[in-house]
Amino acid sequence: MQTRTPAPRATGRPRSAAADAAILAATREALVEVGWSKLTLGDVATRAGVAKTTLYRRWSGKNELVVDAVAELFDELELPDRGTLAADIEGVVLQFAAILARPEAKSGLMAVVAEATRDEALRERIRESIVERQKRLVLEGRARAQSRGELPPETDPTESARTVDLIFDMVAGAVVHRTLVSAEPADEEWARNFARILSLGLAHSAH
Known part of the structure; x- marks a missing residue:
């Protein structure tokens, strides 16, 4: 519940924007290399160099992530x-x-x-x-x-x-x-x- 408080999001906004860009780029890279069926959020997080928690705070699943990418x-x-x-x-x-x-x-x-x-x-x-x-x-x-x-x-x-x-x-x-x-x-x-x-x-x- 603490991750949903306004303060952490406000102080981390510039960093989150950079993380979002990296995650979306990594998603497109994974789509090219492994395709949708084998794409996992864990793999995307690794490719983007972010923690899984960073990814899950923004996207609840891979369908939503792929739409945005x-x-x-x-x-x-x-x-x-x-x-x-x-x-x-x-x-x-x-x-x-x-x-x-x-x-x-x-x-x-x-x-x-x-x-x-x-x-x-x-x-x-x-x-x-x-x-x-x-x-x-x-x-x-x-x-x-x-x-x-x-x-x-x-x-x-x-x-x-x-x-x-x-x-x-x-x-x-x-x-x-x-x-x-x-x-x-x-x-x-x-x-x-x-x-x-x-x-x-x-x-x-x-x-």
Whole structure:
């Protein structure tokens, strides 16, 4: 119980931030070397050079740890400004596919999604750590397209939020299915065709 008091966390915050970074990096390293099934919190703690208690104070199990380790990879995504909505979508799709091709992202994401089918708390963590965080790309891309005059502004907040959710689902669903389910390449030609169809649909639905 004493480890949950405010004072220890407050005085150790800078050190904990460094420990968290080391733990997440070690998790990705373990995913590459041994895969999700053989990954253990003890091994991760050893790789990160931290005590097991340090790890357990932050993560209750390896599923939550892997979600956060993979989420950091998706934080690397950036929306390039290529001049048009279709070209911007193509650019972010290619980045997304490249991340999913990395073994730590592929094995980690597939494993936690499978585990989440019977774990509502884990599903919520995936939504918060990955899905909600990456909707920033949709918001940025839509605002940029509106400023260019490619899409009209949306005045209804409810409808706007619904559109953001739908765009994210279409992009994420298509890329994940293409790369991890169908195991087909999400190369430049595929990304260009997908982006063209999606941008045309968005422009049409706005009128």
